[in-house]
Amino acid sequence: MPKHNTAEKQNSQRDIIVIGSSAGGVKALLEFVKHLPSAFPASIFIVQHVAPHTESILPEIITMLSPLEAKHPKDGEKIKPGTIYIAPPDHHMLLEEGKITITKGPKENRFRPSIDALFRSAAYVYGPRVIGAVLSGYLDDGTSGLWSVQRLGGKAIVQDPHDAAFPDMPSNALEFVKADHIVPIAELAALLVSLTTEVAPGPPKVSEEDMERLKIEITIARQDNAFEMGIIKMGELTPFTCPDCHGALTKLIEGNLIRFRCHTGHAYTISTLLAEVTESVESILYQAMRGLEETKMLLHNMGDHFQETGQEEVAKLFFQKAKDAGKQARVVHDSIFQHELLSGDMQFRKKDIK
DSSP: OOOOOSSOOTTOBOOEEEEEEOTTHHHHHHHHHTTOOTTOOSEEEEEEOOOTTSOOOHHHHHHHHSSSEEEOOOTTOBOOTTEEEEOOTTOEEEEETTEEEEEOOOOBTTBSSOHHHHHHHHHHHHGGGEEEEEOSOSTTTTHHHHHHHHHTTOEEEEEOGGGSSSOHHHHHHHHHOOOSEEEOGGGHHHHHHHHTTSBOOOOOOOOHHHHHHHHHHHHHHHHOOHHHHTGGGGSEEEEEEOTTTOOEEEEEEETTEEEEEETTSOEEEHHHHHHHHHHHHHHHHHHHHHHHHHHHHHHHHHHHHHHHTTOHHHHHHHHHHHHHHHHHHHHHHHHHHHHGGGOTTSOOOGGGOO
């Protein structure tokens, strides 16, 4: 793990750009890269959520549309200016001093690659030289990372939610981060060109405790050893368990943002944790409904059998039990759709709480 750069080089430019996007993000990215100049002085790092087991051709598409080369970097690849690096599917992309790390650490907010993991690593190593941008997507991956970018002196940019195909990610980022710039995607390239001409300021004062936790979280994304790194001691142990591995969850506080990490390394925001728990409960409810419907069919078949053999009273009993099982199945069915209202996809905001 590289040491944090507590002293920036004199006259350093803002030359590290990290961008996160999810649903609707590909369209936004393709629109953005078309407007980049060929002499762009900074390096761009992109996490776009994609299915884990599919081959991504996003670098090839971006290279065709942009004057800059785009690529999936290899582990340990040196960072070059004027290059667009895109996280490969099912791998985190993290930044170190002068190079890129590609790893399969634990998922964050149900995703690998994680926007938050990239943003944190950039902020930790490059501090005020970083520009972070959150684009279109569901839920809130990127909010915590953007908070870290700004906390360590970098610039925070958010796509205007009204301009985003899926405004959840930008809206959530704005809920917890006071963005330096809120822009439509058509204006992002010009803004970045302007910001990269600025001299990065010196690093802000950040507590040793905050820096140590940030270091641990980056190391977790690299090595998947949260327990050994002492993540449980960095926050408040909760009675909740990880939906992925059922490990204990520790609550972490970043400004007004609450997050959770388990002792094996998986990480969740409140919205994502709620979505995961909701999905798990929904699966259990569907299994219960299926069992009740199978019970109803079995009882009805048995009733048919007894009716055919002239045992009317016994048949009537089984038909009644089948009817009761059907009613129970309907109750569970209705419960499933009521439970969906608790999904993390339904965003809860301060302004909605009276």
